Amino acid sequence: MKINKLLILAALPMIGLTANAQDKGPQKNDFTVAATVSYNNTVMQNAAVGTLPSYNGFQAQSTNWNDKSLQVGIEGGWFFLDEWKLVLGGGMSITKHPGYSGVPGSADSDESFEWGDVPSYGAVADQNFVQFNVYTGVDRYFKTKVDGLYLYAGARVGYAYGRNISFTDDEYNMGKSVGEAFNVRGALTGGVEYYITDGLFVGAQVDPFAYTYNRSLIKPQEGLSNLDANSHNYSILAAPTIKIGFKF
Template sequence: MNKTKLLISAVLPMLSLTVAAQDDNTPVKGDFTVAATVGYNSYTNVNALPGNLTDYEAIAPNSLWNQKKLMVGFEAGYFVSDKWKLNLGGGLNFNHHPGYPDVPGTIDDITGDDTLGEIPNYRAVASQYSCTWNAYTGVDRYFSISGISNLMWYTGVRVGMAYALNEQKYDEWTSMGKSVGETWSLRGSLTIGFDYYVLPAMFVGFSVDPFAYAYNMTTHKPQEGLKSLEADSHDYSILAAPTLKIGFKF
């Protein structure tokens, strides 16, 4: 009898999932969705260029997705009809690196017999603060797949903005004070993807941008009190920003 109860307890959940999978769980007009996303979609970043005793320069780092780190974000959606959904999403990263002073060596010291030391200087570790965020909105058109229930593919458009900040300060005599790098980018893309409703209120999905364009503007202030240097770039990407997501329908 105990074995029978255990078998029934194990089989019933699977039967329930099977029945649920046979139903049409796809969203309809008025449904909300919220999903966690993970992908190479931070779009922009920047490193401050500390000032020195010679010259300053400005570099516009690109905003190509394949040179970025993974970012965890969110995406919220609202179905204005059974086939059209409005989207809003984004992500945020920030971190702080403590700084450490330099350690003088002997390579710059002249001894009494006019010989140089052999130990190089250890440069200071910069104290750093960084913040990166992106936000986007868009609209998707959903299509049902004949013969496969609960699976829908979609195509849509996205527009968004990303911002990054990096501050560095070295505790050493050659440093010219805190340096700041800032960058922002405007981005537009075409998007294609699919959502599969594994349960009536839960889905998993994947998306990629067949084409994306981003304009990036970067400013560097190598030390406080100086005018910022500026540089910009134009980035074009094919099959950009692959993203996985897991979400819920309400």
């Protein structure tokens, strides 16, 4: 009898570990926060800086994820049901470049410039940049036979915007110029997550199909109409992403 009791006592920790392992993974009302490494989905259209540009050759900003660089991001999630997750992510950046007036050189003109003369210093444009992106979506999770391993499929919609305002106080330049661009994106997505512990997971994701619409424009100076362009992008097996996160 003592031997049986000892065997039972020895087996209890193993039984507890097994039960705990079977509980690994998300449940209703769980929240997740993950760091992601994926393509840079932001967009920016620079304003026209300097002398008035030509109206030829202007193109919409690229929305091809192959043209983008890698970027670290943050993604949050909420399991509103045991196997359904609401996802939200995004970011914002604001940059200011102070402007400076031009300084005339020692020569009266370019034609009279001689050796030893000091060249003119051109004006530095006063610029500000605003850039942000946001996306949301819903994922459906599927348990597998491997403890802690989940597959998921879902959909995403996203919006990205970039604006550059440039002002040059110089008789040889155009004054205020504005550049703007935005992306609207929709995608089907699928991925896999493995819960190393109940609160720590790693994962990988890819979009089987994605569509992105872009519009880019420049208003070279006050009183002129916009220089406008747009594009449509269709991608298959796009935007591979890896992630590591926490559940709480």
